[in-house]
Amino acid sequence: MTNILDDYALMSPLRHKNNWLKLTIVLFGLLVGVSSTSPITPLFIALCMSFTTVALGRAPLKLYLKLLLAPVGFAFTGVVIIAFFSGSGQEILSFELAGYPFSVKADGLELALLVLSRSLSGMCCLYFLSLTTPMIELFAVLKASRLPESLIELSMLIYRYIFVFLDMAMSIKYAQTVRLGYSNFRRSLSSIGMLGSTLFIRSWEQGDKLFLAMNSRCYDGKMTLFEVNRPVRAVELLLTSAYFLSALALFYFTKNISIV
Amino acid sequence: MHIMEGFLPTPWWQAWFAVSIPVILYGIHKMNRLVNEKREILPLLAVAGAFIFVLSSLKLPSVTGSCSHPTGTGIAAIIFGPAISAVLGTIVLLYQALFLAHGGFTTLGANVFSMGIVGPVAVYLVYKAGMKTKLNFYAVVFLATAFGDWATYVTTSVELALAYPAGGALTFAGFMSSFGKFAAVFAITQLPLAIMEGAVSALLFKYVVNVKSDILVEMKVLEDAVVRKLRGTSA
Structure with missing residues (x-):
C-alpha cells in the first residue's frame, strides 16, 4: 500500500x-x-x-x-x-x-x-x-511549459510532503492496529478520526517549520531546478x-x- | 468517485476541461493574492495538499465490504474556502492519477469538476448555512462533509450519464434514465461512505479543537468564543 x-x-x-x-x-x-x-x-x-x-x-x-x-x-x-x-x-x-x-x-x-x-x-x-x-523529472517539464509559478511551487512542496506524511500515517496506523484500534467498526471510526487529526496537527506544525527553514535560506517564492539535457x-x-x-x-x- | 482514464468520449472530456479551467484559474488568482498578503501561507497550503493526498490514500472501514477512501477535500474547503480547495484538489488529483492510477489525464477536467469544484462548494455552502443556524459545530461539519460527498457523487453520475445516455442519442429522457442507473449503482457504496466520511471529519475536528484550537481561530474557521464553548462541553 x-x-x-x-x-x-x-x-x-x-x-x-x-x-x-x-x-x-x-x-x-x-x-x-x-x-x-x-x-x-x-x-x-x-x-x-x-x-x-x-x-x-x-x-x-x-x-x-x-x-x-x-x-x-x-x-x-x-x-x-x-x-x-x-x-x-x-x-x-x-x-x-x-x-x-x-x-x-x-x-x-x-x-x-x-x-x-x-x-x-x-x-x-x-x-x-x-x-x-519520476516526478522530479516532470517538474522541469512543468517549469518549461509556463504554467503559473505558484502552482508549480505548490506541487513541488506537496510532492515532498506526501512522502513525509505517508510514513507518519503508516507508523501511527501500525501503532493503532497493535493496540486493537481497528478491532471493531466503532473503534476503527474513532481510530481513523484520531489518525487524521494527529496528521493534520503535525502537518500544520511541519508547515510552520518549513516556512522558517525556507525563509532563513532566503526563499523568495522561486525554486530553481536543474534540467539534465538528454x-x-x-x-x-x-x-x-x-x-x-x-x-x-x-x-x-x-x-x-x-x-x- | 474518480472517472477512469479513457472513459469519457471525445466531446465530453474537452467540455469538462473547458468548465474546470476558468475555476482553477480563479483559484490560482485568489491563492496568489493570499500568498502575497501572507507569505507564510504557501507552506501551509502545501502541507494541506499533502494531507489531502495521504488522507485519500487511507482506506476507510466500509459497511458494504468494499474498501473506500475519503476525498479529504471537505476539510480543505472548510478551512481554506472552495476556490483554493479547487487548486489543491487539482494537484492532488494529478498525483493520484500518476501514483495510484485513480482517474486519468483526459478525465482530469471532469474529475476536477466533480471532486475539486462541486464537492467543496457544496461543503462550503452547507457549512456556512449551518453555522448561521447555531447548530452544534460538529453536527455542521458532519452534514457539510456528507452533503459534499453526495454532491460529488451526483455530479459524477451526471457526467457519465451525459456521455452515455440511454438509447445512444442525447435526449432528456435518455439522460434521465441513464443518470438514474449510474446513480443507483454508485449509491450502494457512496451513500454509506458519505456518512462515514462525515463522521470521520467531525471526529477529526473534535480532536483538533481539543488539542490545537488556535489553528482554527487563526484561519477564521471558528471564533474564539465558539472554541471555548466547544471545549467546555467536550472536555
Missing part, C-alpha cells in the same frame, strides 16, 4: 531517456486511444505500452498485472451499465431478474467494449509514464515514429470495423 509507483520509476532504466519524448508518446497514446472508434487501436496501444513498460522499463511483470487489475473494478461497473442500458439494435442476450427485464443489445455491447479498451489503453499509457518517469538518440526516434505510424495506420483502417 505504501509502495508508490514513483519508487519503481526511480529504478527504471528508461528514467534516463528524454522526458519530452516520453511525454509525447504518452499524450499521443491517450489522444489516439480516446478518439478511436474501434476497440482494436486502443488494444494495440495498450499492448505496445505494456511491452515498453515491462520489457524496456524493467517493471516487474507481476506488479504490473496487479496494478492493471486494481482500477479495472470501476471501469467494469461502468461498462456493465453501458452494456445493459444503452443501444437500440438487435438483442443478443436477455433475461429477467427479480421481475425486471435485462437485455444486452448489439450496439450497447459494442460501445461497452470500446469504452473498456479505451480505458485500458489510457491506463497503460499512464502506467508507462509513472513507472518510468538528447534523443536516433534509434529511439526511429522506434517512436514507427509506433506512431503503425498506430495511426491502424486507427485509419479500423475506423468502421465493428467486432460484434
Whole structure:
C-alpha cells in the first residue's frame, strides 16, 4: 500500500531517456486511444505500452498485472451499465431478474467494449509514464511549459510532503492496529478520526517549520531546478515514429470495423 | 468517485476541461493574492495538499465490504474556502492519477469538476448555512462533509450519464434514465461512505479543537468564543 509507483520509476532504466519524448508518446497514446472508434487501436496501444513498460522499463511483470487489475473494478461497473442500458439494435442476450427485464443489445455491447479498451489503453499509457518517469523529472517539464509559478511551487512542496506524511500515517496506523484500534467498526471510526487529526496537527506544525527553514535560506517564492539535457538518440526516434505510424495506420483502417 | 482514464468520449472530456479551467484559474488568482498578503501561507497550503493526498490514500472501514477512501477535500474547503480547495484538489488529483492510477489525464477536467469544484462548494455552502443556524459545530461539519460527498457523487453520475445516455442519442429522457442507473449503482457504496466520511471529519475536528484550537481561530474557521464553548462541553 505504501509502495508508490514513483519508487519503481526511480529504478527504471528508461528514467534516463528524454522526458519530452516520453511525454509525447504518452499524450499521443491517450489522444489516439480516446478518439478511436474501434476497440482494436486502443488494444494495440495498450499492448505496445505494456511491452515498453515491462520489457524496456524493467517493471516487474507481476506488479504490473496487479496494478492493471486494481482500477479495472470501476471501469467494469461502468461498462456493465453501458452494456445493459444503452443501444437500440438487435438483442443478443436477455433475461429477467427479480421481475425486471435485462437485455444486452448489439450496439450497447459494442460501445461497452470500446469504452473498456479505451480505458485500458489510457491506463497503460499512464502506467508507462509513472513507472518510468519520476516526478522530479516532470517538474522541469512543468517549469518549461509556463504554467503559473505558484502552482508549480505548490506541487513541488506537496510532492515532498506526501512522502513525509505517508510514513507518519503508516507508523501511527501500525501503532493503532497493535493496540486493537481497528478491532471493531466503532473503534476503527474513532481510530481513523484520531489518525487524521494527529496528521493534520503535525502537518500544520511541519508547515510552520518549513516556512522558517525556507525563509532563513532566503526563499523568495522561486525554486530553481536543474534540467539534465538528454538528447534523443536516433534509434529511439526511429522506434517512436514507427509506433506512431503503425498506430495511426491502424486507427485509419479500423475506423468502421465493428467486432460484434 | 474518480472517472477512469479513457472513459469519457471525445466531446465530453474537452467540455469538462473547458468548465474546470476558468475555476482553477480563479483559484490560482485568489491563492496568489493570499500568498502575497501572507507569505507564510504557501507552506501551509502545501502541507494541506499533502494531507489531502495521504488522507485519500487511507482506506476507510466500509459497511458494504468494499474498501473506500475519503476525498479529504471537505476539510480543505472548510478551512481554506472552495476556490483554493479547487487548486489543491487539482494537484492532488494529478498525483493520484500518476501514483495510484485513480482517474486519468483526459478525465482530469471532469474529475476536477466533480471532486475539486462541486464537492467543496457544496461543503462550503452547507457549512456556512449551518453555522448561521447555531447548530452544534460538529453536527455542521458532519452534514457539510456528507452533503459534499453526495454532491460529488451526483455530479459524477451526471457526467457519465451525459456521455452515455440511454438509447445512444442525447435526449432528456435518455439522460434521465441513464443518470438514474449510474446513480443507483454508485449509491450502494457512496451513500454509506458519505456518512462515514462525515463522521470521520467531525471526529477529526473534535480532536483538533481539543488539542490545537488556535489553528482554527487563526484561519477564521471558528471564533474564539465558539472554541471555548466547544471545549467546555467536550472536555
